[in-house]
Amino acid sequence: MSSPSVSAAPAESLSSHHVVNDFSISVATVNGSGSQTANLVLLRAIFQMGVPISGKNMFPSNIAGLPTWYTIRVNHKGYIGRKRDVDFLVAMNAETAREDVMSLAPGRVVLYDAPLKLSELRDDLIFYSVPFDEIVRDVCPNAKLRRLVKNMIYDGVLSHLLSIDLGEMVKALSAQLGRKPKAMALNQTALEAGAKYAQEHFADIAHPYRIQRMNKTEGQILVDGNAAAAMGCMFAGCTVVAWYPITPSSSLPESLISYMRKYRMDQETGKATFAIVQAEDEIAALGMVMGASWAGARAMTSTSGPGVSLMSELAGLAYYAEVPAVVFDIQRVGPSTGLPTRTAQSDILSTAVHSHGDTKHVLLLPASMAECFDMAGDAFDLSERLQTIVYVMSDLDLGMNTWMSEPFTYPTKPLDRGKVLDEAKTRELGASWGRYKDEDGDGIPWRSVPDGPGPAYFTRGSGHNAMAQYSERAEDYVSNLDRLAKKYETAKGLVPQPIEDSVAGAKVGIIAYGSSHWAVEESRDQLRDTSALPTSYLRVRAYPFPDSVEDFVRRHDRVYVVEQNRDAQMLSLCRMDLDPALQTRLRSVLHYSGLPIDAGSITESIVAQEKS
Amino acid sequence: MSSPSVSAAPAESLSSHHVVNDFSISVATVNGSGSQTANLVLLRAIFQMGVPISGKNMFPSNIAGLPTWYTIRVNHKGYIGRKRDVDFLVAMNAETAREDVMSLAPGRVVLYDAPLKLSELRDDLIFYSVPFDEIVRDVCPNAKLRRLVKNMIYDGVLSHLLSIDLGEMVKALSAQLGRKPKAMALNQTALEAGAKYAQEHFADIAHPYRIQRMNKTEGQILVDGNAAAAMGCMFAGCTVVAWYPITPSSSLPESLISYMRKYRMDQETGKATFAIVQAEDEIAALGMVMGASWAGARAMTSTSGPGVSLMSELAGLAYYAEVPAVVFDIQRVGPSTGLPTRTAQSDILSTAVHSHGDTKHVLLLPASMAECFDMAGDAFDLSERLQTIVYVMSDLDLGMNTWMSEPFTYPTKPLDRGKVLDEAKTRELGASWGRYKDEDGDGIPWRSVPDGPGPAYFTRGSGHNAMAQYSERAEDYVSNLDRLAKKYETAKGLVPQPIEDSVAGAKVGIIAYGSSHWAVEESRDQLRDTSALPTSYLRVRAYPFPDSVEDFVRRHDRVYVVEQNRDAQMLSLCRMDLDPALQTRLRSVLHYSGLPIDAGSITESIVAQEKS
Amino acid sequence: MSTETPSSVPAPAASKTNRLGLELATYRGSKTTLCAGCGHNAITERIIDACYQMGVDAKKVLKFSGIGCSSKSPAYFLNASHGFNSVHGRMPSVATGAMLANKTMTALGVSGDGDTGAIGVGQFVHLMRRNLPIIYIIEDNGCYGLTKGQFSPTADVGSKAKKGVVNELPPIDTCAMAMELGASFVARSFSGDKKQLLSILKAAIAHRGTCMIDVISPCVTFNDHEGSTKSYAYAKDHDEELGEVTFVPFFEDISVDYEPGSTTEVTMHDGSHLFLKKTAEDYNPTDKLAAHRLLHETASRGEFATGIIYIEPDKEDFLTSLNTVDIPLAFLPTDQVRPPKAVLDELMDELK
Amino acid sequence: MSTETPSSVPAPAASKTNRLGLELATYRGSKTTLCAGCGHNAITERIIDACYQMGVDAKKVLKFSGIGCSSKSPAYFLNASHGFNSVHGRMPSVATGAMLANKTMTALGVSGDGDTGAIGVGQFVHLMRRNLPIIYIIEDNGCYGLTKGQFSPTADVGSKAKKGVVNELPPIDTCAMAMELGASFVARSFSGDKKQLLSILKAAIAHRGTCMIDVISPCVTFNDHEGSTKSYAYAKDHDEELGEVTFVPFFEDISVDYEPGSTTEVTMHDGSHLFLKKTAEDYNPTDKLAAHRLLHETASRGEFATGIIYIEPDKEDFLTSLNTVDIPLAFLPTDQVRPPKAVLDELMDELK
Ligand SMILES: Cc1ncc(C[n+]2csc(CCOP(=O)(O)OP(=O)(O)O)c2C)c(N)n1
Ligand SMILES: Cc1ncc(C[n+]2csc(CCOP(=O)(O)OP(=O)(O)O)c2C)c(N)n1
Ligand code: SF4
Ligand code: SF4
Ligand SMILES: [Mg+2]
Ligand SMILES: [Mg+2]
16 A cells, blocks of 8 residues: 555564454545445444444545545454554555555455456465456446445455455445435445355455454444534534634534534524534634634634634634633644645644744643543633633544544533623622732633623733733733733643553653554553563643643653654643653654554654663 | 833932943833934934943834833943833823832932922932923924924933033934924924023032943944844845734835835836835735745745734745745734734744644844844845745844944845756756755755746645655655755754853853843843853854754753743743753743843842752 | 723713613713824714714623724723724624624624725625624724824825825725625715714614724824825925924814715815715615715715615624524523433434 | 646647647646546636637746635646645735746636635735736635535525525625726636637736636535535435445536527536526626626626626736836846945945
């Protein structure tokens, strides 16, 4: 395959026995050819068999006609990070087939469209040739739809080759197409035709990869992070959404629109408890969010790198005028337009110090579907509590790929609307109230919302004193900036705290965040099992860092900060914020190919650094 | 005075003898009242007497009617940083007079407008009351102009009180108004009337502050940094300027317009060797600069914090598509609109990592008038050599205040247009040329300019390979990003190198940059003379840091990074980039009141930290 | 240093009250820090008058602005209203967001010709298109006052031929744009025309939808037209007595009063001339094409048509089209914004 | 993964050449990666034809674009020309800068209706106002193709009533805006009208000033109108056979041919209808008010006027007004851009 990783795969050959529930499949097609249903059916069928899986789509930044790879990882232990090497290739795309085949390790399997004649390329692989065009002619009389139906045939073939119960395939198909009987019938025919062809032609070959029923997925859901975050926003009581389309963020607001229309709109009157506006650009989107938050709504926007960059000026206003705002950054590969359909964690540093002047922002770092859901709620609560902009730093891998998850927990914590003046507080503070006064010693002032009981004030991004009056006095400026710094200190105790998994006696620690988590978990097992290197692990879930981050470093000799960017951005924040005496302990593991980070790369990097 | 510093002035009383050539004057007026000529005449007269001076204007962010302070520092040793305390107050503004007087140290002097009756406020100051309205009535028959002419009267009074040669005052006045005989005559009359009044009324008082002729300003010029930078741009062969007005940047392009119209335009045909466009905003300004640079022009823009924030998205394109661009950031106080007429060094960190994705930028850090001039040239050369955006991080203090300087040196180095394909190179490279290929191992590719001899290519901010073809391949992406990192390494050797002043045996080092330089120099003398603390000094002149920065830290036990922002932004860059083993040596001296940093504050901070 | 105190400027007369029983003084704001004679101050006065006379409940008003001398004005009226002075050119989006949050409020925005026509024109376009209920006033002086007199995209107002880099560009006609884009109330007036401006403002208060009001408002300090013989630039270079670049003279307000259908010539502080043509009494502002014709014809004669140029009284506004519940979104109780557990269960089941 | 090779698509016929002795093939670009049947591809073909037929020197052409499916097109024509694919909505400024640097070039920009009408409308306004010499083509499909079919500010093109959040907003008429703001050549066409589009492009190549050409260009993949019974969204929810959301069917190009003065009805791929009204042969495009009337009247009938809507042949363009020396600024030798030492000495003396 032409893309999966930077470094070459170790040339490890496959032994002759079966590999059960531990391999990866890559389906190479052309985008726009309609393989999504087929791939999801495959994924879901295995999931229904109780075997842990994850599905990652590597698609191009165009609409139709360019190469796409859908990779499914099956792993009985529950590792759901990306696997670097492909074990089973389904080669449907003439353009990349050669390169895809050449990049496989010996002993691996290729299922291909017969006219591609791939078996001529190598003799150390197992090849299955299927005449899709012939089969599809029989099952699909409508010539226009054949290109589409071909995909379901490979699912049929795979069900045989991988021992996936055909009944589960049909069930998975009907979960997708159940409401469309004609489509269901046509696809089911194709599925069965594929299975039949395989039974007839490949019965005598020993198939090296097999799915076997387990019970590791029971009760779990399959979801993508953008849908999870959208649900999180709905249950967080979000009322105003302003957004501008951008890959890989768009599906978050778009999912939210569907959910809100279904559950937050009176189905008879059409009256909604929300307003969702497609803005003219990201600057306007954030402007609307800030206006709405200022006026008392829970408001959010969602974007990706280029949009975040555009929001820079207003982000500074949110910080300094202390206006809540929730911004999801579904990170993609930069710089600039970069690779819009590839994943990265490369907006961390520039977003932490987003905007000119002395600004510092709060970042939340979800790593799982549940956290995409939960942290949406946290983001609104924190943003209103702290009266500032809060960024939820998701990424394409989380946002657009399909992940297993426990079902989400219904939030029972009341919405935290923060220090908003109500009747009683207004009376209590009386004339002593100052919009920017540190009434409680935590740096967080009391806010008056228009049309509420509190007094009116004039909000501005220019110099102001504690009473919100215009001021150019040096003293007023300094005390205001110092209070903002104190508020940022307060944030450390309020943000989601890191999660630590410490191993007694481990000298090596790992710090990671966000979507890197899954590969780190797997890598820790590899390090322990194959390199006899026990590691402790701190998963950071927010910036600014709570004190426990420094404690963790203090308790380990060497700490590897693992992240998906070139410039070691989270490490940079550690360098800036943690005790200088601890700096020599910090090391870096970086991955920035645009593909999700994999355990093998982390393990190799740590092993190499441990040796040196 | 209501603003000068955060901490209170030490209550040191003035001895009875004269202080010669070492004091500060603050003229408190209302803006729009036309005191600029009077203040500049005062400044220039002292300068003409050979005494080192500096003039700093603390003006409000409006057009007329709010308090303004013009402070002049006179110092025989040549210290031209801000002096925290005011020795001689000229109180013309009723609104602030009381507070201004109350903030003076005992023994200081106040010259005031008689109706303000300030002498009643304190008995530990020397007061001079002048009935300006009465005097002005006699010298200025045109009632409308009296408000204006009042100002020249205080100059006259000061000439007597400070022993400034009246002839020098007249000479300075005629340098300003020489071409306007009527204005000259009126103002000279006022000047003389003031002097006469003082002679008649204050002859018997011992005046504590005096100017005495020296020869320390001979051959020097008086200039502001924005004018210096504008000249620098003109002599650097700048051809395209796109800008959007913003304080304190506007006077840079506006000066440039005057210079260009005078020296770069055929006075008969009006044909110009430049194009200057006032853009619709800062995004458009940078877009124009990038388009022009891409097409082969030397192009620049100038802005301040809010404008830099808006440029964020395009900055990433400049980095990634490798398009030259020169951006002057005349820093002012943020966050957000902040204090537009106050100074800061607070865009350093966010600009160094400006834009989403993995981006890193080159910053130049001028500290003097000569560097504002020279670094304009460096910026164009580096931007074209490195094919990237280069920021010149000036500030309001440098840009808008009046500074003494040696005359600028005519640049004799040829313009460095960088690696642009000419006929010969095009032939040499032939078909092997790749727009983003590391031909020379320095990370810098060869560039083809439209309408030049090189081949055409398609410039894009999306993924591309060495041949400038669209690519989403992980390998292409990684190798391109690695080359960009290498180019950034190359930059370290090309940027203006730090200037070191090391003292044998000094254990303490100071790192500073930009306009903080002058206060640091003075503070070093204070530390040596009053605290017996010899210090070495490294003035950083660019980011990324050349190796000598790390060397300097290595050679000292403790290194203070002095800067004018809250968040220790340059220190943060040191933490990110310098050897982790050296981090415990680094300490921070911060000043962020919006007023220029002063030596006393630095000295106090270092002394305190040395003790602890 | 300077501090804008929230104390009101004392009202001239006492004890007269409006339909809410409030005195004019209660509609005032902080003391202005704009130049004496600035047109913007006159507009501030008219806004105060209009709100007073219409008996507007200041607690239900939201004030918005961008950045500029003009954008400072909201601090100088309606101290009892919340205000949001945003960043340069972004007032439209901030105001839109606030109105999404609370559709029961009255939005009143003040911008400048630079704030609206240059950096902010993108948001302006989309605000007009949405027909958001807002009174959007451009205090139009043809220059950037706060940054000291550069030309703005509406430069040309009453000025003679100018030289230099940008000055040859045609001015943007914000009224023509607003109309073209969908604003349902479009008007132009002059800061010195008390009567007309007041009546336009009162009509705007009564209209629901975007009221775009372009008010020509002379900048007395920076009429930096080289071609104008009494300009700042001219004074700087030629004036025999002045010779000071930072001096801001005091000016009297310019005021005019002229009949519907007639044209009047206004002499500006810088000596340039402005020709205002007031729409006739029988002018029908509901005919869009006629309104376009009016603007083009007056413009081609170098005149500014003043009055209500275009009005579409029944056009649906943006907030109405969004069809939100009656309670402002900002104040919905939790049980209306957090669906019950059953909904989450249903969603989870679908994903199993 | 995918790589856009710079190799040209082979030309259909051979050996015919234009006045520069060049074959049509030399005007081609890389292979398109847009959907089969996308209107944008047809426009690409017409640009190639027009440049070929006019004997344009590709080395003297600069290609520009923003971001979107449309903005990818410049890679698909004129491989011999330098191109700059900028960021979303910022093509106008980048093109302006490049033309400042080298006024001897011909600028050809391609944008989308989202790129121009949404995020980029501010720069669009000012580009039109400057009348910079550029051919500015909007490939107008009423949606955001590249981000999968959201409505753009020109949405409504040939569509029926739509529901949802933004769809009730009136479309921006880019032709009316361009005219209002100062562009000296304003036209509208349809991607499938080979003859008309070609002749408009050729006229634009001959014009100096801003040529704003709005080309209606159907997106075959995302005509996501819920109200349209053959739309993508409809298929997704209702189609009994398809049931797949990522499938992009192949479509044939739509092509039309109709007489000046007549109206034609075009059935789009999604089943919606488009009514095009071609300007009559005696239509006078130099009368701005008449052009406004034409646009408003056709729009009110739900039609699109096509043809050259407005032209002001002699209007001074921005580069001319800047009056730079004849040599492109980009190529001035050092002695013309660095004043002699005497100048610095003079400046220093003045500051002493
Ligand atoms: C992003 C940004 N760029 C530039 C500025 C500087 N600036 C402040 S006000 C202003 C222009 C104001 O002109 P206008 O809107 O016409 O208001 P006026 O002062 O004339 O009333 C500018 C450019 C800014 N505040 N923010
Ligand atoms: C700053 C920014 N925001 C959002 C995007 C995502 N984006 C890419 S193309 C596009 C819209 C394209 O629509 P249009 O210009 O109409 O082109 P089309 O694809 O329809 O031809 C958007 C929103 C982006 N690239 N940059
Ligand atoms: S500078 Fe002009 S616009 Fe600003 S306050 Fe003064 S007169 Fe008004
Ligand atoms: S998605 Fe639409 S606009 Fe984009 S290439 Fe396909 S048909 Fe064209
Ligand atoms: Mg203005
Ligand atoms: Mg489009």
